[in-house]
Amino acid sequence: MLENKKILGFGEIMLRLTPPNNQKIIQSNSFDVIYGGGEANVVASLSNFGHETKFVTKLPNNSLGDKVIRDLKSYNIDSSHILQGEGRLGIYFLEIGHGLRSTEVIYDRKYSAISMADKEEFDIKEMLKGVKLVHLSGITPALSEELYELTIEIAKYCNKSGILVSFDSNYRAKLWSLDDAKGFLEKMLPYVDIAFLGNLDMTNILKYESKDLGFDECLEDLYKRLFEKYPNIKYAVCTKREVHSINNNSLKGYIFDGKDLHVSSEYNFDILDRVGGGDAFTAGILHGIIDNMKIQEILEFGVCASSLKHSIKGDINLVDKESVTSLINKGLQNIKR
Numbered sequence: 001m002l003e004n005k006k007i008l009g010f011g012e013i014m015l016r017l018t019p020p021n022n023q024k025i026i027q028s029n030s031f032d033v034i035y036g037g038g039e040a041n042v043v044a045s046l047s048n049f050g051h052e053t054k055f056v057t058k059l060p061n062n063s064l065g066d067k068v069i070r071d072l073k074s075y076n077i078d079s080s081h082i083l084q085g086e087g088r089l090g091i092y093f094l095e096i097g098h099g100l101r102s103t104e105v106i107y108d109r110k111y112s113a114i115s116m117a118d119k120e121e122f123d124i125k126e127m128l129k130g131v132k133l134v135h136l137s138g139i140t141p142a143l144s145e146e147l148y149e150l151t152i153e154i155a156k157y158c159n160k161s162g163i164l165v166s167f168d169s170n171y172r173a174k175l176w177s178l179d180d181a182k183g184f185l186e187k188m189l190p191y192v193d194i195a196f197l198g199n200l201d202m203t204n205i206l207k208y209e210s211k212d213l214g215f216d217e218c219l220e221d222l223y224k225r226l227f228e229k230y231p232n233i234k235y236a237v238c239t240k241r242e243v244h245s246i247n248n249n250s251l252k253g254y255i256f257d258g259k260d261l262h263v264s265s266e267y268n269f270d271i272l273d274r275v276g277g278g279d280a281f282t283a284g285i286l287h288g289i290i291d292n293m294k295i296q297e298i299l300e301f302g303v304c305a306s307s308l309k310h311s312i313k314g315d316i317n318l319v320d321k322e323s324v325t326s327l328i329n330k331g332l333q334n335i336k337r
Contacts, residue, residue: 005052005130005131005132006051006052006053006054006078006130006131006132007043007046007051007052007053007054007131007132007133007134007135007286007290008043008053008054008055008056008127008128008131008133008134008135009039009040009042009043009053009054009055009056009134009135009136010039010055010056010057010134010135010136010140010151010154011037011038011039011040011057011114011136011137011139011140012037012057012090012109012112012114012115012139012140012143013035013036013037013040013057013059013068013089014035014036014037014089014090014091014092014109014112015033015034015035015064015089015090015091015092016033016034016035016036016091016092016093016094016275016314016315017031017032017033017091017092017093017094018031018032018034018093018094018095018096019031019032019095019096020032022096022097022098024095025093025095025106031093032313034313034314034315035067035068035071035315036275036276036314036315036316037057037139037315038137038139038168038170038279039055039135039136039137039139039140040055040057040072040316041276041279041280041283041315041316041317042135042168042279042282042283042286043055043075043077043135043283044072044075044077044316044317045279045280045283045284045305045309045316045317046283046286046287047075047076047077048075048317048318048319048320048321049283049287049320049321050320050321051287051290052078053075053076053077053078054077054078054079054080054081054127054131055072055077055078055079055082056081056082056122056127057082057083057114058082058083058084058085058087058113058114058117058121059082059083059084059089059113059114060084060085060086060087060088060089060113061084061085061086061113064088064089065084065089065113068089069082075316081122081123081126081127083113083117083121083122084113085113085117085121086113086116087111087112087113087114087115087116087117088111088112088113089112089113090107090108090109090112090114090115091107091108091109092105092106092107092108092109093105093106093108094275096273097246098246098247099245099246099247100245100246101246102246103246103274103275107174109143112143114140114143114147115143115144115147116144117144117146117147118146119146119147119149119150119153122150124150124153124154124157125157128154128157128158128161128163131163132163132164132290133163133164133165133166133286133290134154134155134158134163134164134165134166135166135167135168135282135286136151136154136155136165136166136167136168136188137167137168137169137170138167138168138169138170138171138172138181138184138185139170139172139175141184141188142172142175142176142180142181142184143175148184151188152184152187152188152191155167155188155191155192156191158191159190159191159232164193164194165191165192165193165194166192166193166194166196166282166286167188167189167192167194167195167196168196168278168279168282169181169185169195169196169197169198169201169205170196170278171201171204171205178204178205181205182205182206182207185201185205185206186206189229189230189233190230190232191232192230192232192233193232193233193234193235194233194234194235194237194285194286194289195226195230195233195235195236195237196236196237196238196282196285197226197236197237197238198219198238198239199215199218199219199222199238201238202222202223202225202226203222206226208222208225208226210222215240216254216261216263219238219254219256219261220256220261223236223256223261224256227256227258233258234257234258235255235256235257235285235289236255236256237253237254237255237256237282237285237302238253238254239251239252239253239254239278239281239303239306240252240253240254244268246271247270247271248268248269248270248271249268249269249271249274249310250266250267250268250269251266251267251269251277251281251303251306251307252264252265252266252267252303253281253285253299253300253302253303253306254299255285255295255298255299257295262295262296262299263299264296264299264300264302264303265300265303267303267304267307269307269310269311270310270311271310271311272310272311272312272313273310273312273313273314274310275314275315276309276314276315276316276317277306277309277310278306279309279315279317280305280306280308280309280317281302281303281305281306282302283302283305283317284301284302284303284304284305284306284324285298285299285301285302287301287302287305287321288301288302300328301321301324301325301328304324304327304328305317305319305324307327308323308324308327
């Protein structure tokens with residue numbers, strides 16, 4: 001196991017508003033309230049797995065910002081370097097689908113506190129003291145030019161300081177173009193140790209030509225080309241999701257270690273809340289890497305963690321590592337007595 005230091009996430013936290021009981025927004029007069037964000041979801045899940053964690057962001061200097069900090073502390077996440085100041089808390093409205101009706105998201109995040117932040121407000125050296133791994137994503141640099149530059153500066157500092165960098169592409173078409181995302185990825189990837197990139201990230205964003213092969217063979221070929229260009233990457237990871245209906249999916253995981261492509265078992269599950277499923281997978285993979293699991297165990301842990309998250313309302317995976325291990329070793333149990 002790596003020396004007992006913290007895992008840090010950096011990014012935006014938003015207020016999620018969801019109509020109850022699968023209602024459409026147009027018919028709802030009330031909303032369920034949850035706070036979350038891609039990087040924060042990963043850190044909270046890792047905290048539930050028993051790791052020491054920390055989160056850095058900028059929040060509004062009001063009760064909403066105070067509430068976010070209180071929620072982070074409830075997961076034992078160190079919030080000592082979170083800034084508060086001008087701006088608002090970003091909002092997203094989540095209309096959860098059912099049957100053949102897709103889930104839809106509406107963003108209302110302009111002028112959020114973090115998107116208006118100056119990169120000089122963040123003391124990179126100070127916030128990374130005692131940190132062994134940093135998790136970043138492609139969402140944050142899409143919010144502003146300042147955050148674009150700051151994300152790369154954090155990764156560069158980590159690279160020089162021996163701090164592992166985990167990066168999830170998390171491409172959002174509503175935030176920036178494929179060309180903008182490509183430019184950022186090409187600057188970021190030389191400093192990444194663990195890359196959460198799927199075949200679409202490599203073909204649509206990085207513009208790698210896809211050969212006429214089966215999914216597994218194509219993915220392995222793409223990863224080999226990725227590692228040739230970026231030999232600093234230690235692991236490349238992704239999932240393959242089969243959507244049977246909005247309420248029932250199947251999931252498999254893939255991890256490439258520079259030599260071989262490893263494939264997980266396939267898990268089929270009904271869905272209570274899909275949001276955060278990818279973040280749960282990311283957290284499961286990072287947990288396995290940090291705990292020095294064998295590579296197949298890392299993969300199975302990540303996919304099982306994600307599968308379980310789909311049974312939990314909200315953005316954050318609330319299961320502990322014992323629950324994940326139980327599913328891997330014993331399968332579905334009716335009642336645990």
